[in-house]
Amino acid sequence: MAKETGIMSWKELELGNSITRPGNAGELKTGDWRSMRPVTDYEKCTKCGQCYIFCPDMVYKKNAEGYYEQNYYYCKGCGICAHECPVSCIAMVQEGD
Amino acid sequence: MGIAAEAIKDFKGFNLKNMPEVEPLSSGHRACQGCGEILALRQAMKALGTNVVVCSATGCMEIVTSPFPQTAWNVPWIHVAFENTSAVVSGVEAAYKAMNRKGKINQPDVTFLAYGGDGSTADIGIQALSGALERGHNFIYICLDNEAYMNTGIQRSSSTPWGASTTTSPAGKYSKGQSTWKKNMPAIAVAHEIPYVATASPAYPVDLMNKVKKASMIPGPAYLHFYSPCPTGWRCGGDESVAVARLAVQSKVFPLYEVIDGQYVLSRKVAKPKPISEYFKMQRRFRHLTETDVQMIQERIDAEYAELLKKCGVEA
Amino acid sequence: MGKRIGVEVSIAAAEAAALADVDVIAAYPITPQTHIVEHLSELVADGHLDAEFIPVESEHSAMSCCIGSSAAGARTFTATSSQGYALMSEICYIASSMRLPIVMTVANRALSAPISIWNDHADMMMSRDTGWIQTVAENGQEVVDLIFHAFKVGEDHRVLLPVQVNLDGFILSHMIEPIHMPDKAEVDAYLPPYKPAMRLDPAHPVSMGPVGMPDIYTEAKMAQDQALRNSKAVIVEAWKEFGDKFGRYYKPVETYKTEDAETIIVSMGSISETAMTAADALRAKGKKVGVARIRLWRPFPEAELFEPVKGAKNLVVLDRAMNFSGGDTGILGGEVKSVLFDQNHHPSLRNFFVGLGGRDITVQNFEEMVEKASANGGKPVPYEIINVRD
Ligand SMILES: Cc1ncc(C[n+]2csc(CCOP(=O)(O)OP(=O)(O)O)c2C)c(N)n1
Ligand code: SF4
Ligand code: SF4
Ligand code: SF4
Ligand SMILES: [Mg+2]
Numbered sequence: 001m002a003k004e005t006g007i008m009s010w011k012e013l014e015l016g017n018s019i020t021r022p023g024n025a026g027e028l029k030t031g032d033w034r035s036m037r038p039v040t041d042y043e044k045c046t047k048c049g050q051c052y053i054f055c056p057d058m059v060y061k062k063n064a065e066g067y068y069e070q071n072y073y074y075c076k077g078c079g080i081c082a083h084e085c086p087v088s089c090i091a092m093v094q095e096g097d
Numbered sequence: 098m099g100i101a102a103e104a105i106k107d108f109k110g111f112n113l114k115n116m117p118e119v120e121p122l123s124s125g126h127r128a129c130q131g132c133g134e135i136l137a138l139r140q141a142m143k144a145l146g147t148n149v150v151v152c153s154a155t156g157c158m159e160i161v162t163s164p165f166p167q168t169a170w171n172v173p174w175i176h177v178a179f180e181n182t183s184a185v186v187s188g189v190e191a192a193y194k195a196m197n198r199k200g201k202i203n204q205p206d207v208t209f210l211a212y213g214g215d216g217s218t219a220d221i222g223i224q225a226l227s228g229a230l231e232r233g234h235n236f237i238y239i240c241l242d243n244e245a246y247m248n249t250g251i252q253r254s255s256s257t258p259w260g261a262s263t264t265t266s267p268a269g270k271y272s273k274g275q276s277t278w279k280k281n282m283p284a285i286a287v288a289h290e291i292p293y294v295a296t297a298s299p300a301y302p303v304d305l306m307n308k309v310k311k312a313s314m315i316p317g318p319a320y321l322h323f324y325s326p327c328p329t330g331w332r333c334g335g336d337e338s339v340a341v342a343r344l345a346v347q348s349k350v351f352p353l354y355e356v357i358d359g360q361y362v363l364s365r366k367v368a369k370p371k372p373i374s375e376y377f378k379m380q381r382r383f384r385h386l387t388e389t390d391v392q393m394i395q396e397r398i399d400a401e402y403a404e405l406l407k408k409c410g411v412e413a
Numbered sequence: 414m415g416k417r418i419g420v421e422v423s424i425a426a427a428e429a430a431a432l433a434d435v436d437v438i439a440a441y442p443i444t445p446q447t448h449i450v451e452h453l454s455e456l457v458a459d460g461h462l463d464a465e466f467i468p469v470e471s472e473h474s475a476m477s478c479c480i481g482s483s484a485a486g487a488r489t490f491t492a493t494s495s496q497g498y499a500l501m502s503e504i505c506y507i508a509s510s511m512r513l514p515i516v517m518t519v520a521n522r523a524l525s526a527p528i529s530i531w532n533d534h535a536d537m538m539m540s541r542d543t544g545w546i547q548t549v550a551e552n553g554q555e556v557v558d559l560i561f562h563a564f565k566v567g568e569d570h571r572v573l574l575p576v577q578v579n580l581d582g583f584i585l586s587h588m589i590e591p592i593h594m595p596d597k598a599e600v601d602a603y604l605p606p607y608k609p610a611m612r613l614d615p616a617h618p619v620s621m622g623p624v625g626m627p628d629i630y631t632e633a634k635m636a637q638d639q640a641l642r643n644s645k646a647v648i649v650e651a652w653k654e655f656g657d658k659f660g661r662y663y664k665p666v667e668t669y670k671t672e673d674a675e676t677i678i679v680s681m682g683s684i685s686e687t688a689m690t691a692a693d694a695l696r697a698k699g700k701k702v703g704v705a706r707i708r709l710w711r712p713f714p715e716a717e718l719f720e721p722v723k724g725a726k727n728l729v730v731l732d733r734a735m736n737f738s739g740g741d742t743g744i745l746g747g748e749v750k751s752v753l754f755d756q757n758h759h760p761s762l763r764n765f766f767v768g769l770g771g772r773d774i775t776v777q778n779f780e781e782m783v784e785k786a787s788a789n790g791g792k793p794v795p796y797e798i799i800n801v802r803d
Contacts, residue, residue, distance in 0.1 A: 006166035010632035010639070015573060015611050016512035017165065017625060017633040022618040025125035025162065025169035033130065049113045053302045054339050056136040058124045074124040078131030079336030092336075150613045152481065153622075165629050168620035173613040176622035177480050177507055184474035188439060188481025188489075189613060191465035195436040196487055199463055201606075207615060225477065228470030 030057060034077030036092040042067050044089035051081035051090060099358025101292035104315045111306045117143050121151075126169035127161040131335025133326030133342055134158060134241045137299040138212065141239060141323070144306035145208055145313055147172050150193075152186040154213030154222060155179035157248045157327075158241060179213075180221035183229035183238060186211035190234045208313045209236040214325075215256035216246040219280050230289040230318045237312045237319045240282055243327035251330040255280040258350075259397075260390055261382045263330075268385040278397070286320035287356050293319040294356040295364075299326075300342035304353060304364055311355075324351045332381035341379050348376040349402040354409060361408040373398055415595035422553035423448030423586045425594065426492070426518050429560040431462040432600045433516075436487035436607075439467040439478035443497040444530045445582035446520040450492055472497035476504035476515075483513035483575075484621055486612035488564065491515065494582055495522035498536040502543065508575045509544030510637055511621060514567030514607075515575040516560065517545075521682070522582040523734075523770040531771020532582040534681065534734040537710070538744050544637055546576040546644055547710040549681045551667070553590035555708075556580045558661055561595075561604055565651045568607050572644045579710070581683040583771070595659065603658050645712045665714035667706040668721045670696070674703030676727040676783050679718070679749055681707045684733060684768060691779030702783055707745075715752050722749075727786040728762045729779075732796070735769055741795045761789040764796040772800050 052060040052068045059075045060068040082090040121142040128135035153159045153176040162169040190209045196202045218240035245263045246252040253266035262274040286294045293315045297305035312319035326338040345351040348371040353364035373395045377383040440450040456462040469475045482489040524535040550556040563576035656662030669689045678688045685706040692702040705721045732743035746764030763786040768774045
């Protein structure tokens with residue numbers, strides 16, 4: 001637990017306060033920041049990949065059929081993907097309350 | 098053929114269909130919603146892959162990727178201070194060179210990347226950068242230019258454009274905002290006669306990634322200047338980062354070009370340039386500017402672009 | 414078996430770094446350190462040393478390069494003085510916090526203004542709280558020996574801290590002295606190859622130098638402080654091993670005729686040689702004077718210092734640097750007082766600032782200082798600058 005929260009004894013620190021678990025920021029749920037959620041209409045999607053390459057949070061992954069799916073754990077809801085989709089098939093919808 | 102041209106003569110290039118899946122920079126970083134700076138860095142890292150050592154200057158990209166105990170880096174990364182990342186990377190590169198030569202390691206193909214913001218690059222770190230470029234270390238330097246000191250709260254840098262309102266160049270009754278013209282960092286890099294200099298924008302990811310890849314193939318120093326929209330500091334919509342970056346290119350504010358072995362090459366000619374007013378309209382940092390101000394800036398931008406075309410040997 | 418040669422101390426220091434087979438040197442010229450790095454670049458140019466010599470554009474970049482190099486796993490060396498130290502000091506703090514065993518020689522020189530290339534300890538005093546292990550040499554042989562020791566200690570996985578070897582500018586750095594230079598095999602037998610505990614390596618990615626929020630900064634500093642404290646045992650152990658191998662034994666505090674001394678001079682660096690001459694001269698006049706010389710400056714050897722001085726009635730504490738405390742004591746003066754306080758011991762103590770910016774100190778000066786300390790009667794007296802014209 002201490003390793004995740006950083007609330008740890010000085011004795012547990014790695015040399016020089018370094019971090020030895022690469023990419024462990026992936027544990028952080030930045031999806032909590034979101035108020036709007038991007039939702040893709042796969043009927044219209046052309047699989048062009050723009051949403052994928054323009055997402056600052058590496059939210060999109062290509063699935064077996066070649067469509068790009070969001071991982072909402074990280075999506076901050078910035079709306080770039082919706083803004084950039086050439087066929088406007090991503091809608092930003094209000095997160096449910 | 099020059100060193101750079103020789104090194105990249107067989108380069109194939111990326112395209113949207115064959116994007117490398119690797120993400121050396123992971124999700125979970127704490128950049129603001131819609132941060133164009135981290136987007137540019139992400140694209141660069143995809144192009145570089147994982148056989149790389151990254152040296153970071155203090156600034157937004159350091160803070161948002163490394164609050165202890167979490168790192169967004171899947172590749173070796175070091176942050177030391179604000180103004181010295183070019184010197185740190187020099188040391189890393191020299192160490193690898195010595196240890197490879199002395200048989201202590203066998204890792205001859207590692208790429209060395211240093212990055213810093215515009216403040217880190219054009220202001221406080223320009224001496225260390227100049228030293229590293231001049232000494233000819235084999236490394237890539239990326240300036241992530243969001244046109245102010247964002248990490249400390251949107252203060253002006255020498256890379257802030259004329260007229261932009263920042264917290265230390267505020268627009269007011271007696272001020273138009275920033276009162277100096279943006280420093281031409283790529284030209285300063287070119288003056289070091291290094292093999293490769295290029296500008297790039299995250300709105301043109303394939304172009305950006307190709308330039309990063311080329312930089313990694315070319316022996317010696319390479320300087321890349323990335324336009325890096327900051328919705329927080331520019332006061333534009335977080336969803337508009339890519340749009341504003343595209344418009345910067347289309348309005349000739351941020352032209353894309355390479356300088357290969359000292360030869361300027363235009364990456365894309367802006368056939369029907371958009372007026373700069375359109376670009377300004379998206380960002381509240383410019384909203385105090387009058388029509389006359391905008392006209393004056395437009396003239397300067399036109400002249401600079403014409404100058405660039407000339408250097409590139411392209412007809413106006 | 415090595416050989417004994419007459420050599421300029423700076424050249425010998427460079428040869429020592431070369432015998433340690435350093436991989437990377439990053440340095441910038443400044444008098445009186447210049448000969449050290451000039452000679453190293455010569456050794457590299459002539460193929461006697463297989464290393465990268467980075468002729469950086471500033472000392473700030475010198476230390477930054479050293480951090481990059483050491484973090485990448487290379488044995489790394491630099492040297493500086495005075496203004497150069499001041500410029501790089503921001504990065505020196507980071508080197509120790511990141512636990513990188515860089516070795517640096519500092520040819521001690523006064524700080525501006527007025528600009529002075531001559532010796533005092535202002536740079537060393539400025540560096541005292543950076544978290545580096547610090548040793549202070551008295552003569553050329555010690556400079557060489559302390560450089561081997563520095564690598565040995567700094568790189569020890571029980572330590573992993575940078576080490577600063579101080580030598581007096583000009584007075585030591587430019588002297589030609591008889592020095593025993595060991596051969597490579599002897600050095601190798603003492604100093605194993607550097608095995609980094611952690612390095613910037615794509616095969617094992619680490620993030621070095623992350624942001625420390627308030628919930629971890631204190632722990633980070635605690636860990637670093639413990640590392641410096643714990644280094645003392647290793648420092649002493651490495652000196653013991655050095656003595657066993659080379660026949661020259663070192664300890665944190667060196668003493669001269671302290672056993673029966675009524676007055677003890679506490680000093681650092683080459684001035685101690687004059688102090689010993691003065692002690693002999695004063696003894697010839699019937700005054701029981703001894704010298705305690707601090708070789709290990711950080712971590713500060715409190716117990717080792719108290720031991721020899723505890724019997725003395727009077728203490729003369731020499732600060733070879735200006736320190737604008739505005740109070741009663743300079744830096745070393747304050748350190749010594751705190752040791753005495755801890756032991757509830759109250760000799761008559763006088764703190765003198767001597768040898769500022771290359772000012773000579775004579776045996777007569779010592780007589781004067783010993784006289785003043787004896788006459789003091791234990792009252793607190795503000796520090797006094799010696800040899801100042803009225
Ligand atoms: C020597 C020093 N001076 C000042 C600072 C404070 N500081 C940290 S980051 C920063 C601004 C960073 O601006 P920039 O390089 O443009 O990067 P950005 O945050 O905009 O990406 C400043 C002023 C510092 N850390 N060190
Ligand atoms: S940008 Fe739009 S069309 Fe292109 S892959 Fe994404 S969702 Fe599909
Ligand atoms: S809204 Fe922003 S963070 Fe979320 S998927 Fe789209 S681009 Fe990525
Ligand atoms: S302030 Fe700007 S540059 Fe910094 S993380 Fe936020 S959006 Fe990115
Ligand atoms: Mg900036």
